Amino acid sequence: MRNILTQRLAALVVLAAFVFSFAPVGAPVYAAYPEPVRGKRAMVASQHELASKIGADVMKRGGNAVDAAIAVGIALAVVYPEAGNIGGGGFMVIRNAKGENFAIDYREMAPKAATRDVFVDKDGNLIRGEGGSTIGYRASGVPGTLAGFDLAFRKYGSGKITWAELVRPARLLAENGYILSHRLAELAKAYREHLAKYPDSNRIFLNNGKYYQEGDLFKQPELAQTLGRIEKQGAKEFYTGQTARMIADDMKANNGLITLEDLKNYVAKERTPLKGTYRGHEIISMPPPSSGGVVMMQVLNMLEAYDIRKLQSNSAAKYHLYIEASRRAFADRAEFMADPDFANVPTFGLIDKKYAEQRRASINERKASSSRDIKFGEPAGAESMDTTHYTVVDPSGMVVSNTYTINDLYGSRVTIKGTGVLMNDEMDDFAARPGRPNLFGLVQGERNKVEGGKRPLSSMTPTIVLRKDGSVWFALGARGGPRIISAVMQSIINVIDHDMDIQEAIDAPRVHHQWLPDEVLHETYGLSPDTISILTGFGHKLATNTGNIASATGIMIDEKGVRLGAIDSRSDGLAVGF
Ligand code: GLY
Secondary structure, three states: OHHHHHHHHHHHHHHHHHHHHHOOOOOOOOOOOOOOEEEOOOEEEEOOHHHHHHHHHHHHOOOOHHHHHHHHHHHHHHHOOOOOOOOOEEEEEEEOOOOOEEEEEEOOEOOOOOOOOOOEOOOOOEOOOEOOOOEOHHHOOEOOHHHHHHHHHHHHOOOOOOHHHHHHHHHHHHHHOEEOOHHHHHHHHHOHHHHOOOHHHHHHHHHHHOOOOOOOEEOOHHHHHHHHHHHHHOOHHHHHOHHHHHHHHHHHHOOOOOOHHHHHHOOOEEEOOEEEEEOOEEEEEOOOOEOHHHHHHHHHHHHOOOOHHHHOOOOHHHHHHHHHHHHHHHHHHHHHOOOOOOOOOOHHHHOOHHHHHHHHOOOEOOEOOOOOOOOOOOOOOOOOOOOEEEEEEOOOOOEEEEEEEOOOOOOOOOEOOOOOOEOOOHHHHOEOOOOOEOOOOOEOOHHHEOOOOOOOOEOOOOEEEEOOOOOEEEEEEEEOOOHHHHHHHHHHHHHHOOOOOHHHHHHOOOEEOOOOOOOEEEOOOOOOHHHHHHHHHHOOOEOOOOOOOOEEEEEEEOOOOOEEEEEOOOOOOEEEEO
16 A cells, blocks of 8 residues: 555656646846847947948938948948858848838849759769859859849938948948958858868958958958949949859859859849747748748748747757647648749638648647658648848837848858859759758758749748737748757747747747757757656657757847847847947
């Protein structure tokens, strides 16, 4: 009898411990967060202090958030060269003070000569290294950054600041140089293997093999000249002027695909912003060719049925639901998502709340499913078949959420001869071999195959979240390939369900699951051994050595209108406000 009682008592203690680990216990357990940077009127949150200051200065002189975002973007090409760019592309989501939303797609386009099997050799194997989709001249799509900035400037700029004034600060930074941080000096060394193969990259970023040290003055004279031409002649210089000719010539000399005609034909496009809701808060994000907004809305729609607040921010129970929802949304991503100008993408079917109900139905709250068994769903409308983010808020309340990229850090590693322009390797965001993993391990389908003139599918998720009264609450985005989506949605959940401020929400630990490979990425100090053991008990496979899961930046506007800027503690940068 005594034994039975002891056993029952022991069972109760275990049960209580299990239940307690899911029970509400107050505020998030991670106590040490920096305060967000405060600004009464305006704020720029970017991954480099100099770029943020340039943006803030534009707004002090009467420019709006779009003007500032352009100046920040061009400055980051100089001071954050591994991801900031004029040789890549991205997405800009804008909300003006009247509450109108806009989305500018300046994603790279595949050169006309690119075809489905351009990255496959005669034996059907993926080409690795030079000639493949990640390294070298053929890895680049036609850059869209300057065309996108030009479109944003003409349609949504304040009209009070000239184009030249937005380019000049970046040109001066390239000409006069800036002091290299420890991070940037070491990062270039870490990427030396491939950078060293391309003479201009080797000279500019590796000092011809002598390397730069922390504290060195880093100048980029060729980039300064290129920016000087763009400052005087406008963005069109990059597409039809001397810079275009230099890009086309260097491509031709090195078996690249981009021609003068490809550059001339590049177009930035306006898309209808993607809209959804989470617990009554409107969310505005980027539609395809980014998968970011759609995957995020699918996951949030699935999670809305659960009491996430009660489960607490870092419980195994919450992570389990999040992982299961992600698994299903990423399975749909692989099948359905691509450039909507080339493939039928059932965007509205995918983000429909009824569809989320169907997808959610197979989630077991205590048991992991296997990605082998989770196929894509049946949304209505379907037919068969290194990046950086910055956010700007101006005195009027206009918000810009911008993510742009050259894909991998230092992109294709190719700097076009004589221009200082580091090119993207965005062709790897296509399904280089449909059904096989890319740089990020993502498996993608036929819809996202390579085709001339098409935009590769992206995960970039520049997003704006509103309060229930329709005013802007916060805006954010991240770098990190498909992990961007996880960083943005978990930050949103942290604010809405767990009452965190923007800095806490961005800094809190996160997990990532992208359907395939079937494993949960988690951060070095992100999950306690207890949480890991519960998740493993549910049947999840946890990856080892994940490192950080993306890095985000964002701005929140508090009830008094104060702008609160936040840079992820996982990376560098500084928010600057006034
Ligand atoms: N190149 C990363 C992305 O666009 O998702």
